[in-house]
Amino acid sequence: MNKEAINKLMRPKSVAVVGASSQPGKIGYTVLENLIKGGYKGKIYPINPAATEILSLPVFASVSALPEPADLAIITVPVKFANQVAEECGQKGIKALSVITSGYSEVGRNDLEKELIDIAHKYGMCVLGPNIVGSLSNSDDLNASFGPFLPFKGSATLITQSGALLIAMDAITYTRKVGFDKMISIGNMADVDFADLIEWLEDDKYTSCTCLYVEGIKDGRKFIDACRNAKKPIIALKAGTSVHGAAAAASHTGSLAGSAKVYTAAFQQAGVVQASDLNNLFDRTLALSLMPPLKGTNLLLVTNGGGVGVLATDAAEKFGIPLKFAPPDVQEELKKHMPAFGSAKNPVDMTGMAGNDWYYETVKFAYAHPWTDGLVVLYCETAMTSPVEIAQAVKKAMDDSGMKGKPIMVSMVGGTRCDKAMQWLVENGIPAYGPPDQAMNAMAALSELNRIQSMLDKTEVVSDPACAAKAAEIIAVARGDGRTALTEVEAKQIFSAYGLPIAQTWLAKCEDEAVEMAKSIGFPVVMKIISPDIVHKSDAKGVKVNIKDEAGVRESYKTILANAKVYKADANIHGIAVQEMAPSGTEVIVGSVNDATFGPTVMFGLGGIFVEVLKDVTFRVAPVNKSQIEQMLTEIRGAPMLKGVRGELPRDRAALVDVLYRYAIMISDLAGEVSETDANPILVYAEGKGVKVVDARIILKKKA
Ligand code: COA
Numbered sequence: 001m002n003k004e005a006i007n008k009l010m011r012p013k014s015v016a017v018v019g020a021s022s023q024p025g026k027i028g029y030t031v032l033e034n035l036i037k038g039g040y041k042g043k044i045y046p047i048n049p050a051a052t053e054i055l056s057l058p059v060f061a062s063v064s065a066l067p068e069p070a071d072l073a074i075i076t077v078p079v080k081f082a083n084q085v086a087e088e089c090g091q092k093g094i095k096a097l098s099v100i101t102s103g104y105s106e107v108g109r110n111d112l113e114k115e116l117i118d119i120a121h122k123y124g125m126c127v128l129g130p131n132i133v134g135s136l137s138n139s140d141d142l143n144a145s146f147g148p149f150l151p152f153k154g155s156a157t158l159i160t161q162s163g164a165l166l167i168a169m170d171a172i173t174y175t176r177k178v179g180f181d182k183m184i185s186i187g188n189m190a191d192v193d194f195a196d197l198i199e200w201l202e203d204d205k206y207t208s209c210t211c212l213y214v215e216g217i218k219d220g221r222k223f224i225d226a227c228r229n230a231k232k233p234i235i236a237l238k239a240g241t242s243v244h245g246a247a248a249a250a251s252h253t254g255s256l257a258g259s260a261k262v263y264t265a266a267f268q269q270a271g272v273v274q275a276s277d278l279n280n281l282f283d284r285t286l287a288l289s290l291m292p293p294l295k296g297t298n299l300l301l302v303t304n305g306g307g308v309g310v311l312a313t314d315a316a317e318k319f320g321i322p323l324k325f326a327p328p329d330v331q332e333e334l335k336k337h338m339p340a341f342g343s344a345k346n347p348v349d350m351t352g353m354a355g356n357d358w359y360y361e362t363v364k365f366a367y368a369h370p371w372t373d374g375l376v377v378l379y380c381e382t383a384m385t386s387p388v389e390i391a392q393a394v395k396k397a398m399d400d401s402g403m404k405g406k407p408i409m410v411s412m413v414g415g416t417r418c419d420k421a422m423q424w425l426v427e428n429g430i431p432a433y434g435p436p437d438q439a440m441n442a443m444a445a446l447s448e449l450n451r452i453q454s455m456l457d458k459t460e461v462v463s464d465p466a467c468a469a470k471a472a473e474i475i476a477v478a479r480g481d482g483r484t485a486l487t488e489v490e491a492k493q494i495f496s497a498y499g500l501p502i503a504q505t506w507l508a509k510c511e512d513e514a515v516e517m518a519k520s521i522g523f524p525v526v527m528k529i530i531s532p533d534i535v536h537k538s539d540a541k542g543v544k545v546n547i548k549d550e551a552g553v554r555e556s557y558k559t560i561l562a563n564a565k566v567y568k569a570d571a572n573i574h575g576i577a578v579q580e581m582a583p584s585g586t587e588v589i590v591g592s593v594n595d596a597t598f599g600p601t602v603m604f605g606l607g608g609i610f611v612e613v614l615k616d617v618t619f620r621v622a623p624v625n626k627s628q629i630e631q632m633l634t635e636i637r638g639a640p641m642l643k644g645v646r647g648e649l650p651r652d653r654a655a656l657v658d659v660l661y662r663y664a665i666m667i668s669d670l671a672g673e674v675s676e677t678d679a680n681p682i683l684v685y686a687e688g689k690g691v692k693v694v695d696a697r698i699i700l701k702k703k704a
Pocket of ligand 1: 018019020021022023026027028047048049050051061062075076077078079081085100101102103131132133162163164
């Protein structure tokens with residue numbers, strides 16, 4: 001990251017608008033007008049070859065005519081002139097460009113975009129865009145965009161790949177009362193990308209939370225690293241999660257929209273909270289920008305209405321933060337501020353009689369009490385109370401409690417009086433929502449933040465170079481034969497080198513050898529054809545199972561060989577594998593792909609219909625630490641199967657975690673060579689009895 005240049009991009013002391021126009025309605029006019037109307041205090045230099053004055057500002061004929069190199073140049077000239085302007089900016093000593101101009105990689109002109117970036121880097125300039133709306137910053141009164149106005153004031157910062165969405169969200173900040181300091185359009189991300197800005201925002205005292213609208217990330221690993229290193233919460237809305245949506249996103253931004261499940265995995269590993277839609281992005285951003293994480297599971301609800309209390313309780317369970325009854329001592333104290341027919345359990349129902357005082361006393365006690373990890377205050381509008389006064393009582397109670405570091409939020413169900421009270425709360429640092437389920441979802445975001453951040457660095461991932469060296473030898477043999485598919489025996493040798501518990505498999509070159517191997521493994525055994533020309537062994541009748549004795553081995557050897565010859569007369573046969581017949585267990589599948597955005601990515605799911613019909617699988621970017629793997633085992637729908645069903649003992653989770661951990665190291669080590677792998681099935685036995693990898697597949701990358 002070119003930090004000095006990004007400082008100038010984000011907090012310029014002077015701004016040049018190249019292509020400033022005197023014609024209202026043109027982007028070059030609007031950007032200049034916005035700078036002035038936004039109240040920007042720095043110097044503004046309009047540049048236009050023909051005009052002498054625009055919006056009462058003196059105009060310069062060219063970049064070279066400027067009295068000084070402006071900190072930031074906003075380019076609003078057509079694409080055919082834009083790169084030449086960039087060259088002039090570089091020669092002038094300008095260090096930051098905000099290129100609003102469209103017509104680059106998003107329409108297939110990658111050549112022009114490369115030229116722009118080459119020019120920029122030649123002069124040490126950074127480029128925001130091209131193809132952007134620009135950027136806005138409340139803390140610098142800087143509307144360097146053609147968006148309508150600076151956003152509703154707050155401490156979140158939006159980074160968006162869609163410029164149009166920036167403009168729409170800018171307006172929504174006022175209706176939703178969610179405050180932003182900055183809004184940044186990054187368009188084609190030809191230079192400055194999400195990762196650079198996330199890193200830069202870490203030191204920005206005006207930003208408490210980073211909010212992302214993502215269509216497609218270019219450098220997945222750089223993104224993960226930047227997010228992992230960020231101390232400030234990050235929330236992302238990923239667009240293009242449907243098959244059709246992904247295609248639309250790709251054509252819009254010119255970047256690849258990867259598989260939604262891999263993005264979800266990467267966000268988890270990067271410590272990024274996700275939003276499900278635009279409304280949800282606002283709800284969650286508000287909470288994350290104003291409140292600390294929810295660090296425990298003791299959430300208390302205080303209400304003046306039983307109905308909203310029940311709705312909030314249902315929502316809490318739905319969003320994974322179910323309520324518990326408050327302990328007796330807490331209940332005793334809470335009873336002091338409610339009528340006899342109230343309830344001090346949880347939700348704490350003070351009844352419709354609750355006024356400012358009861359809210360004050362209850363919130364003050366409950367927020368300060370060590371049992372409470374987080375507090376949600378619900379209010380239904382009544383004729384006897386003033387919503388603004390209730391809001392003020394909640395804020396005063398929170399301040400007077402002396403407690404800090406716990407989340408608190410408010411849900412107010414009512415009309416315009418409640419809207420005003422909620423705005424007051426937000427302006428005074430307390431997230432406020434209408435419907436209780438929105439508040440509970442926002443509280444769940446604070447809980448998710450705590451969970452994913454605590455999983456970030458729990459286990460160190462250790463790779464052993466000896467494993468990679470052994471794998472390289474085996475891969476070299478296949479490459480020498482001009483093959484990209486390893487045989488099952490070769491794949492298992494690599495798995496074994498990484499310590500994966502494979503079902504013992506040896507390659508017999510003749511019948512006698514097969515008999516010796518079967519005896520040494522122990523009956524019964526499985527026998528399979530091993531040939532690079534026969535990928536689907538069963539189709540070639542090349543597999544025999546449950547072979548119980550020597551005669552069976554001899555008979556199977558002959559039959560398998562004959563079947564293979566019938567299937568493909570000229571098949572190159574390496575021999576016949578003799579394999580331990582593993583006892584049955586719960587079938588799972590582990591596999592890997594090389595994701596276009598995030599690189600080697602490990603997949604886990606239950607075998608059989610779970611994977612084939614339900615596609616019940618989950619991913620993580622490799623390598624993966626063990627706490628993330630534990631999480632993988634819980635997040636598939638078929639997770640209860642691992643606990644043991646129909647009287648079965650619980651499955652050996654520890655052994656399965658170890659397999660996934662080693663598997664992820666393996667695919668990470670071999671990422672340069674391997675494109676896809678499968679361990680399918682893996683049989684998982686009862687606790688303490690381990691797992692067995694029964695079949696193995698490794699496909700190498702095609703080399704040019
Ligand atoms: N230096 C300074 N000014 C120059 C110039 C140069 N080298 N070359 C041209 N200009 C001036 C023009 O004279 C004109 O000013 P005028 O109105 O006083 O004549 C001004 O720059 C703009 O040029 P014009 O040809 O009128 O272009 P335009 O305003 O119609 O469009 C863009 C320019 C950049 C807005 C347009 O090409 C574009 O890319 N639009 C899409 C922007 C967008 O949507 N971004 C992404 C959002 S998600």
